[in-house]
Amino acid sequence: MIFNNVRCAAVALALVAFGAASAQAQTATQTVTFGVNAINQIAFAGSPTLTITTAVAGAAPTSVTDALSATWAVTTNQTGAKITASIPAAMGTGLTLSVSLTAPTGATSAGFQALSTTAVDLVTVITKQAQASLGVSYKLDATAAAGVVASSTKVVTYTITGGT
Amino acid sequence: MAQFVTLSVTASPATMTINSVAAAGLQPAAKTDATTSYKVTSFLAPQKKITAQLNAPMPVGMTLTATYAALGGGTSSGPVALDATARNMVTNIGTVFGGTAAITYALSATVAAGVVASQTRTVTLTILNYP
Numbered sequence: 001m002i003f004n005n006v007r008c009a010a011v012a013l014a015l016v017a018f019g020a021a022s023a024q025a026q027t028a029t030q031t032v033t034f035g036v037n038a039i040n041q042i043a044f045a046g047s048p049t050l051t052i053t054t055a056v057a058g059a060a061p062t063s064v065t066d067a068l069s070a071t072w073a074v075t076t077n078q079t080g081a082k083i084t085a086s087i088p089a090a091m092g093t094g095l096t097l098s099v100s101l102t103a104p105t106g107a108t109s110a111g112f113q114a115l116s117t118t119a120v121d122l123v124t125v126i127t128k129q130a131q132a133s134l135g136v137s138y139k140l141d142a143t144a145a146a147g148v149v150a151s152s153t154k155v156v157t158y159t160i161t162g163g164t
Numbered sequence: 165m166a167q168f169v170t171l172s173v174t175a176s177p178a179t180m181t182i183n184s185v186a187a188a189g190l191q192p193a194a195k196t197d198a199t200t201s202y203k204v205t206s207f208l209a210p211q212k213k214i215t216a217q218l219n220a221p222m223p224v225g226m227t228l229t230a231t232y233a234a235l236g237g238g239t240s241s242g243p244v245a246l247d248a249t250a251r252n253m254v255t256n257i258g259t260v261f262g263g264t265a266a267i268t269y270a271l272s273a274t275v276a277a278g279v280v281a282s283q284t285r286t287v288t289l290t291i292l293n294y295p
Binding site for chain 2: 026027028029030031032033034035036037038039041042043072073074075076077078079128129130131132133
């Protein structure tokens with residue numbers, strides 16, 4: 001009889017304890033800390049070949065343009081980013097290599113710009129865009145003074161400069 | 165009858181900072197954290213559910229998604245975008261004694277979010293009767 005009373009008392013105490021636990025800790029919290037850094041990334045694909053082969057008598061050799069062989073893509077989460085381009089060495093006498101980039105939405109393309117060792121702006125005011133498969137057009141111009149030019153290559157370096 | 169129900173979390177997740185993109189032309193790459201978990205004891209109680217909500221909405225262009233693994237025979241809602249409204253994370257939780265299950269957070273942002281200075285949100289988990 002004494003043993004049974006002790007057991008009943010233990011159960012009663014346990015239920016009191018359960019009730020106390022039930023009345024607390026029905027919620028819990030976590031703190032999530034987050035942020036986004038500046039992101040500016042570009043990519044170019046394709047390597048066009050441009051060869052001038054014709055001319056109209058009395059005029060300079062006929063320019064050639066390639067608008068199909070290359071594309072570019074951009075991701076920026078800033079406002080007012082821009083794309084510049086340059087080549088590591090000047091073109092030969094009488095030769096001009098120009099490039100034009102299709103602007104992503106809301107940005108401004110400068111159209112064809114002659115490339116040199118000094119970086120030139122191609123697209124400006126790129127603001128919070130993520131776009132791929134944008135057009136790249138190359139154009140090669142030559143004067144008669146250029147003469148016959150053996151095949152050579154130029155590496156065009158594109159740079160994205162972040163905005164604000 | 166008295167019921168015994170407790171809910172706790174192990175810790176807060178690590179800081180998540182979006183700082184890269186998988187490839188130009190794509191949206192920024194998401195960040196995830198799967199280092200935390202929650203713990204539940206529930207017995208002498210009806211079926212339970214766990215909800216989660218933020219103390220304030222996320223910034224424009226940002227989404228914080230949480231996935232709570234199920235416990236106690238319950239069902240996980242899978243990835244749920246969190247906001248200032250309580251969202252069901254796990255439902256139909258039965259009797260469980262100190263069960264622990266993983267929490268996975270995923271932070272994503274579109275370029276429209278811009279640059280976002282470090283900030284915090286409080287996630288409040290609540291255990292309630294289900295349904």
